[in-house]
Amino acid sequence: SRPGLRGREAELEQLRALVEAVRRGGAGAIALLLGEPGIGKTVLLREAVSLARDQGFAVSHGRAEELHELAPLASLASGLLHGETPLLARGDFADLAVHHDQRIWLVERLAQLIEERAAATPVLIAVDDVQWADPLSRFALSLLPARLLGSPVLWLLTGRQDPHLYGQGPRATTLALRPLSERALAELARDVLGAQVPERVAELLGGAGGNPFLATEMLSGIAAQGGEGPDVPERLVLGVRGRLADLRPDTLHFLRIGSVLGRAFSLADAAALCARPASALGAAVEEAIAAALLRDDGERLLFRHDLLREAVYADLAPSVRRALHREAARRLVAAGRSSIDAVPHLLKSADPGDTEAVALLGTAATDVLAVMPDLAADLSLRALELVPPRAPMLFDVGERAIVALTRAGRYTQARETGDALLARQPSLDVFARLQCVLGDALWHLDDIHELTRRSTAALAAVTDPVTRARLTARQALARSRGRDLEAARESGEEALA
Template identity: 85%
Template sequence: MSLDRPEGKGTTVPGSTALSRPGLRGREAELQRLRALIEAVREGEGGAIAMLLGEPGIGKTVLLQETVSVARAHGFVVSHGRAEELHELAPLASLASGLLHGDPPLLSSTDFADLAGHHDQRIWLVERLAQLIEERSAGTPVLIAVDDVQWADPLSRFALSVMPARLLSSPVLWLLTGRNDPELYGQGPRTTTLPLRPLSDTALAELARDVLGGDVPTQVAELLDGAGGNPFLAAEMLMGIAASGAGVDEPEPPERLVLGVRDRLADLRPDTLHFLRIGSVLGRAFSLADAAALCGRPASGLSAEVDEAIAAALLHDEGERLLFRHDLLRQAVYADLAPSVRRALHREAASRLVAAGRSSTDAVPHLLKSAEPGDQEAIGLLGTAATDVIAVMPDLAADLAVRALELVPPHASMVFDVGERAIVALTRAGRYTQARDTGDTLLARQPPLDVFARLQSVLGDTLWHLDDIHELTRRSTAALAAVTDPTIRARLTARQALARSRGRDLGAARETGERALAEAERSGDREARVLALWGLGEIALNAGDCAAAAEHHTALSVFDTAFLPEEAVARIHMDDFDTVRRLLRAAGDTPLRPAMLIWAQATLNMGLGRLDDADADLVTAERLEADLHVPGNLVNIRVNRGLLAMLRGDREAAREHLDVVRATVAERPNTGNHATHQYFEAVVADGDGDHATAAELVRSVQRDHPFLRWRLLRPHVVQAVRIALRGGDRNLAEDLAAQAAEHATRNPSVPTAQGTAAHAAGLVNADHGLLERAVRILLTGPRPLPLAAASADLGRALLAAGDAAATPTLTRAHDIYAQAGADAEADRVRADLERATSRTGRRSGGRRPRLGQGWEALTASERKVARLIAAGHTNRSAAEALVVSPHTVNTHLASIFRKLSVRSRVHLARIVLAEGDAGTATGD
């Protein structure tokens, strides 16, 4: 009658609720809350998460099983899986254990095979899995239950931390059970956490009546106190009482009634006991073939042992595997082994699994518990496993690689090869300081010169991420003096070029990059070629040579499609928006670097003046980086969101973004981040009227960060000129205008470069003709906001001169700003227009402030998404209809739900119908 026994007939006790499982005694309140969640999800109130937390044996599994039964009875499609302790290296194993084995299964084997083929791209995989579940739940509610989630493999854990929030609008209920460490689980909105407390005396008495029948003698009640309210332990004691054959009216002495696990094991035959101990080493679930191999006997010869273990209520037979009836039983058997025996059995298990042709993911968990220094096989298997999982579980790969390095004897020659893999894995995991320290420890052993150069080459990536450009330059130069291997030389030269891209002599940097590319082509090394092309692209961007940047990044994108976002951004700088649209459309939902693809989409939307879409893209890119815990672009994202907020006139939002930027720069100092931060501070200070401080901040960007002059101020140079002039710094304004002119000279075919240069010069020199020229040029380009800015300045100049052409010029500026949602700029131009038409005070035709809640609060893009979802589209099909990423649709949908205070697609559809918009799914 223990909690994890198969379902049986419950016993109705006077005054209690009839239960389908005796193990549910004392869990009536929790069960009622779970039933309410099932009903809410079924009735269309959106998705939800329920988490059952508590110690082993407290009743999580039986409550999960009951919830699964109730959900099935309510028409849910159910995925019921379980995580296992020794399966942490098998990507998505914990989720797959349920997704593929339901009746019917939630996912087909074909769908899952497609997912497995891309398991090295975590974001893509999770989004695709979410899409499949969304489609599956379109007509039927879904329950996804995962037991013992504390053992989940890292990829399943990642999916569980991300997917529930993605699917909150779909009828999906997530039910997770685990130990008392909520950091491991998918916390998020609409999460119900149910901590399972020890059972009350009343519940224990009811459990005893269920097992023994009749009233519970005082001695039995006193005995149950020793269970500490743990229902599994209480049930084990009660089973002992029942098994003893003693009548409850004349109970046996307590010491004879308590049949603990050790006592039960003592009654088993030695061969059965040995078999169970072997099984406990293999995990809670294990195959008979594996156990037989470790026992040194054929599987057919273990039938008596299996039968006895099942009869003793210690094991279940699941057909493909044997399963300890409860993890507490497995732990009790395992704990009864001496530590040295456990270690030896784990090591033998690893060897047997490898000999049987099993993968490193099966053997390595045992090696982690058993390998000793100098164990060559363990070192090799750990290295192989780290390589196998590095793309999808980089933190785990780093742990494995570091453990392999720890096993290498200090003076063994292989320490440098193993150490190099550890540096690479640690860098991929974002553990840069540990990677550098590991490399320095190896270098302190004074390796041969070629090994020294190779280690410095892999440390180059680490130092780049640490933004330690001086050290990267010093080390790559020193290593180049020692290297003889042409491949390593090519990589080091490319690293040197990257470092020099941050310096003042970009001509020398370009020569280094070209030499690196030539060396890479001669050596035929892929990594060196990628590094060289990337370096040349960075150098060209920093030099303001847009055509060269686009050429190098296009070559890089052709060579490695992961760099398609860099090509897109380079072409945006060329005003080649049509090509960028084709690139992003061709990328679709490619699994490669989705956060950077969204960043490129945001950059395009900013160029097109679609501020709401750009902001949604930036929110999405930040979320995708946060999911991976690698917020490398956070400062740039928040600065751009802050600048958009200033255009809209939302100072409060801008300050919130500035706070995030300040905190991030303080935590992770970075040369580029520092410059970007300073410019944003300048814009906010200027908006607050502190023009002198704003000008000084722009001056410091110009002075202290020469490599960023083109990249940072190129799209903002006109705004920077205005700040300089308002701050009374004419020299700075002239310097900025000269910079814009030089940029135009370098990019004669880019309308924005030409028009911006004329605009900046027109402001500095108060030259109407230059402002008119700027407007003419920008009318031929694709960017509306620079055209609006030039038109506004020209209109003001014409207004001051009493020229009637001021009115149409200012009207054009106002309409562009208003269409883009740049409300603050539109208001400023409107004030000028009122002066031009002598209709001061007439503001009724102006914009209405955007509300925070309700249908009117939705942006145009959000309304389009709302209509499509109300018409029955999934996120994926809505994205296809709007030619955007499903990630961005998800961001829009989250904002829609917040603004409309709805929880589900059903509720959203009612609101859309009430607005009379359901028939215009793609219009506004």
């Protein structure tokens, strides 16, 4: 067993067997590596990717990113479109955008593209940290493994949560990574410190709770101090924060800004949030990389591990975090970035009455409504929560929330939201508009009597021809459930006219 894989021999053998089975048998399979942060999921995933490459697999190796969980299909695309020989051509992937409003067809087309590649060579698709995956990627991952069982495609997913969230199915193997044994920790200590491991160090390793990342951080700190030493800082028992103690204030500030932007971030975004030119941050970047806190992949800076980012982020006071997230959202929008990029920061920072946040959440909901209606509904409801009770925009925002909830199939919630708005006694025109969009929810709830009653009452109150036409169309729908189909047809023709 090599350093980094101590105590994981059994799991590694299972992964090796899966790779070999898919290569020889030509059928698909899925493996889920589950466990707490730092338990070794990513190390095992990389080893399996290396094994598959050695066996001639075409490999897609991507990861989902926290704060980037809204961009449709981003988590899968992070691996499918990158690497020395990408699994899919960018042109093929771009063609999927044509089906952005048909999730089932989009996933089927993606399955066909992967199937075509697997006809020539076995395929491995690895996605790290699927707990952060965007909803469309999660939806695809719930369907694709079963859809491609007849092809030599091996799916490897790592995550922290219940495997059922990621789509279990036939030929699924779940590897729940447990804390390392005392023996494995002792081997790890010998790897880092040499043959003689002081007794005091063995006692300190108990503070890592069997977590290999924390144990390695602790051992690295001890090694940097020349062994056991008379006074091993307690922060080494905690494992992560030890590397922050000796950093220059500018570097620590830069890392804190980066932690707000996420596990991976661009130097330009960090510089904007620091209110300094990127050229002035070179020393901070170099020191953070030298301290093994960050790495540079050529495009972005990445915290070397989630636990490192979370430790830096946790050191920020809650009020500072909120302010930085708000500023991050504002600067991303000012730089012309998608509303989707700004929304995760808004969700962590917006306060009631923040009309700028309301507008951005509304834009983002509109952008994702066709592909991810559930997400659009959640964003619309959050926007509605931020609107002051007497603000003129309340009913417009509420109307959009009802539409999104209906598109997401949350009909009862749409009706409750609409009734809460109607209870505020809006003007007659707004009353009619709300009854109009509520009509769709009532139709899906099969409450034809209520649909008829409400559309009739609203028609008596409104003069706007567009709203009248929409209400008349809903009356036609309601009448189509009765016996007088001629009356239903006449209402429909009137609405069209």
